Amino acid sequence: MSTDEPVGVVSAAGEPWGSLEHLQAERDPGGRDGLVLVTLDLADRRNAMTEPMTRSWREVMRSLKDDGSVRAVVVTGSGSAFCAGGDFSWLGATPDADVPALRERMMAFYRAWLSVLDVPVPVVAAVNGAAIGAGLAVALACDIRVAADDARLAVPFTSLGLHPGMATTALLRRAAGDTLARDMLLAGRALRGSEAVASGLMSRSVPRERVLGTALDIAVDVAAAAPVATSLTKAALGPGGPATVAQALEWEGLAQPVTLAMDDLVEGLAAARERRPPQFRRR
Numbered sequence: 001m002s003t004d005e006p007v008g009v010v011s012a013a014g015e016p017w018g019s020l021e022h023l024q025a026e027r028d029p030g031g032r033d034g035l036v037l038v039t040l041d042l043a044d045r046r047n048a049m050t051e052p053m054t055r056s057w058r059e060v061m062r063s064l065k066d067d068g069s070v071r072a073v074v075v076t077g078s079g080s081a082f083c084a085g086g087d088f089s090w091l092g093a094t095p096d097a098d099v100p101a102l103r104e105r106m107m108a109f110y111r112a113w114l115s116v117l118d119v120p121v122p123v124v125a126a127v128n129g130a131a132i133g134a135g136l137a138v139a140l141a142c143d144i145r146v147a148a149d150d151a152r153l154a155v156p157f158t159s160l161g162l163h164p165g166m167a168t169t170a171l172l173r174r175a176a177g178d179t180l181a182r183d184m185l186l187a188g189r190a191l192r193g194s195e196a197v198a199s200g201l202m203s204r205s206v207p208r209e210r211v212l213g214t215a216l217d218i219a220v221d222v223a224a225a226a227p228v229a230t231s232l233t234k235a236a237l238g239p240g241g242p243a244t245v246a247q248a249l250e251w252e253g254l255a256q257p258v259t260l261a262m263d264d265l266v267e268g269l270a271a272a273r274e275r276r277p278p279q280f281r282r283r
Contacts, residue, residue, distance in 0.1 A: 020056040020059070020060070021050075021052035021053065021055070021056055022040070022041055022042040022047075022050050022052050022053035022056060023038065023039070023040060023041055023053050023056035023057060023060065024037075024038070024039040024041045024078075025037070025038050025039075025060050026038075026039075029074075029216065030216070032216060032219070032220055032223070033071075033223070034069065034070060034071035034072065034223040035070075035071065035072050035073070035074065035216070035219050035220070035223060036064060036070050036072075036073045036074070037073075037074045037076070037216070038057075038060060038073060038074070038075045038076075039075075039076050039077065039078055040053065040075075040076070040077045040078065040082070040083055041053075041078045042078070043077075043078040043079025043080070043081070044079070045084070045087070046077075046079070046080075046081035046083070046084035046129075046130065047077040047078060047079070047081055047082065047083045047084060047135070048083070048084045048085065048086070048087040049083065049085065049086045049087055049109075049113065049134060049135070050087045051087070054109060054112050054113065055112075057112060057113060057115075058112040058115060061115040061116055061118065061119060062115065064119045064121075065115075065118050065119055065120065068282070070121055071121055071219075071222065071223035071227055071230075072121055072122050072123070072124065072219035072220075072222040072223045073119060073121060073122070073123045073124070073219070074123075074124045074125075074126055074212075074215050074216055074219050075116070075123060075124070075125050075126065075138070075139075075142060076125075076126035076127075076128055076211070076212055076215065077127075077128055077129060079129070080128075080129045080130075081128075081129040081130045081131075081135075082125075082126075082127045082128055082129050082130060082131040082135060082139065082151065083130075083131055083132070083134070083135025083136075083138060083139075084130060084132050084133075084135055085132045085133030085134040085135045085136075086109065086133065086134045086165075086166075106165060110165060110166050110167065113134065113137075113138055113141075113166060114137075114138075114141055114166065114167060116138065116141050116142065117141050117238065117239065120231045120234065120235075121222075121227070121230065121231060121234070122143040122144065122219075122222045122230065122234055123141075123142040123143050123144075124142060124143065124144045124145075124146065124215045124218050124219050124222070125138070125139040125142035125144070125145040125146065125215070126146050126211050126212045126214075126215035126216075127139050127145060127146065127147040127148060127151050127153075127193065127202065127211065128148055128151070128208060128211045128212060129148060129151050129152075129208070130151060130152040130153075130154075131147075131151060131152075131153050132152070132153075132154050132155070132156065133154070133155055133156065133157060133165075133166075133168075134165060134166040134168075136153055136154070136155055136168070137155075137165075137166035137167060137168045137171055138166070140168075140171040140172065140174075140175050140201075141167075141171060143234060143237070144203045144204075144215075144218055144222075145201075145202045145203045145204075146202070146203060146204045146205075146206060146211055146214050146215045146218065147193030147194075147196060147197075147202040147204070147205050147206075147211070148193050148205070148206070148207070148208035148211050149192065149193050149194040149205050149206065149207055149208065150192055150193065150194070150208060151192065151193040151208075152190055152191075152192060153190060153191045153192070153193065153196055153201065153202070154184065154188070154189075154190035154191075155168050155172065155184050155185055156188055156190075157185070158185070158186065158188070159188050164185055168185065169181070169185065170239075172184060172185065172201075174239070175199075175200050175201050176196075176199040176200050176201040177199065177200070180199050180201065193205045224277065224278070225280075226259070226262075226264045226265075226268060226278070226280045227264075227280060227282045228258070228259060228262060228264065228282055229259045229264070232255045232258065232259070235255075236248070236251055236252070236255065262283060263281065263283050264278075264280045264281065264282065264283065267279060267280060267281070268280070
C-alpha cells in the first residue's frame with residue numbers, strides 16, 4: 001500500500017482533503033457508514049513519522065475535528081508495523097543546534113500528532129505491529145487500542161540519549177499506571193501486545209491478521225451509538241475531563257440532561273422496546 005506519490009482523498013463534504021503523502025484516508029471503508037480509516041503509509045520505513053506524513057496527519061485530523069458526519073475513526077499502519085516513531089535522522093546531524101529552535105520544532109511535531117486528541121468522536125488504534133516511541137504515544141492517545149498479539153510496544157527514548165517526548169510520561173501513566181510507565185521509560189521494558197492488555201496499555205489483543213477487522217468492528221459498534229451521548233462521554237473520559245467523583249457528578253449533571261432532552265433518547269428507548277437497531281439523528 002505504501003507509496004511516495006501524493007494520494008488525494010475525499011472529505012465528508014466531497015471536497016478533496018488535498019494531496020496526502022505517506023498517509024491514506026478512506027471514508028466508509030468496506031461500506032461501513034460514518035467511519036474513517038486512516039493508514040500510516042510508509043511501510044518500507046516502518047511508518048516512521050516523516051515531515052510529509054506529519055503534514056498529512058495534521059490536515060486529516062483538522063478536517064475530522066469539524067466533520068459532523070463521522071462517527072468513529074480507525075488508525076492503523078501499512079505493512080508489518082504500526083509506527084516506528086519519529087523520523088529523527090536530523091537530530092544526530094545537528095549537534096550544535098540551538099535549543100530554543102529544537103524546542104519549537106519538536107513542539108510543533110508533538111502538537112500535530114497529538115491533535116488526534118481533539119477529534120470529538122472515538123478513535124480506535126489498530127496496532128498491527130511494532131509501536132515504538134512516539135508511535136506508541138499516538139496509539140495511547142486513541143480511545144480504544146487493539147494490538148496484534150506479537151506487536152512490540154516500547155518507548156526507548158533514554159537508551160537513545162533522549163528525554164521522552166510526545167507526552168509519553170503522561171499518556172503511559174494514564175493508560176497503564178505509574179509502575180509500568182517507570183519500568184518502560186526508565187528500564188526500557190518492552191511488551192508484546194498479548195501481555196499489554198492486563199495493564200491497560202492495550203484494550204484488546206488478537207492475532208495479527210485479525211487486528212484491523214477487530215478494530216473496524218469496534219468502530220462500527222461505536223458508530224451505532226447515539227453520537228451526542230458518545231461525544232460527551234469521550235470528553236468526560238479525556239485528559240481534560242473530571243478527575244474526581246465530585247467533578248464527575250457536576251459534569252454528568254450537565255451532560256446527561258442534554259441527552260435527556262434529545263429525540264435520540266426517544267429513538268433509543270423505542271428501538272430497545274421494539275428490539276431493532278436505533279436510527280440516531282443527532283437531535
